[in-house]
Amino acid sequence: MVDERPKVIAVMGPTAVGKSTLVLQLARDCGGQIVNADSMQIYRFLDIGTAKPKPEDRAEIPHHLLDIVDPDEDFDANRYSQLAREVIGNLARQGVTAIVVGGTGLYLKAIFHGLFPGAPSDRVVRQRLRGEAEIDGGIGLYRRLTEVDPVTAKRLHPHDLFRIIRALEVWECSGRPVSELHQEHGFRERPFHTLKIGLHRPRSELYERINKRVETMMAEGFLGEVKELLERGYGPHLKSMQALGYRHIVQYLTNGLDLTETLRMMKRDTRRYAKRQMTWFSKDREIQWFHPEEIESILELAREF
Secondary structure, three states: OOOOEEEEEEEEOOOOOOHHHHHHHHHHOOEEEEEOOOOOOEEEOOOOOOOOOOHHHHHHHOOOOOOOOOOOOOOOOHHHHHHHHHHHHHHHHHHOOEEEEEOHHHHHHHHHHHOOOOOOOOOHHHHHHHHHHHHOOOOHHHHHHHHHHHHHHOOOOOOOOOHHHHHHHHHHHOOOOOHHHHHHHHHOOOOEEEEEEEOOHHHHHHHHHHHHHHHHHHHHOOHHHHHHHHHHHOOOOOOOOHOOOOOHHHHHHHHHOOOHHHHHHHHHHHHHHHHHHHHOOOOOOOOOOOOOOOHHHHHHHHHHO
């Protein structure tokens, strides 16, 4: 039986592994267009700290789902999935291959396997939890989550206030942990015929690239970018401003931390994030893994697909 689902190429892997360079080569080779699956590159004005594609690359190859919301707008994986599936469907109808790229595992899962529907929500509960976070910085909420939903707490960073609050909101509204709802849903949707390409590097090599990226971001004006965001009124409590790098520079600017120590912590936390990303992706047996320099093998696989 012929599989008539739209064909999609997905490139995934940890931060700084080399995804952006590869997808440009893939797009040139197959005439495809790029669909962003990075949860921070969706925000306008967050450019340097998210390693957003350069203007010249975006001019050469159409990129989708970049700069689609302001830093203070609510945005989640469900909304992302709806937009991404619409973009991929439109490209398929034009005979254009969508090349999805990113390191946000939940966004990629939302596109290719769906999200569980109907998770309960309550604005009053959410606002109360946000108020608690403003008092103690959110550490109390994270401890509470470890008690009611240790599975979800284990996969979240203690500073990921948005997802911590969402998990506690689901718990308070339903009396059930969000991890249990995830397991019931099973993520069985398969709207696309997908080739999943994973990029990996030896740990020492990846960590060196992460450290260098932080230094490059600072040289390109990351400090000024964060200052401008604060001046625009985008406060530290926002989900966007809690992102890697942004929260570190905000702390430097507002709490008088030493810059050297700030950069050390930024590099450390980015390395830890990359490790969590690899743990997430390692569970997906559909991914075919390559070193980014194995470009000819990757291109050949994509052509055959």
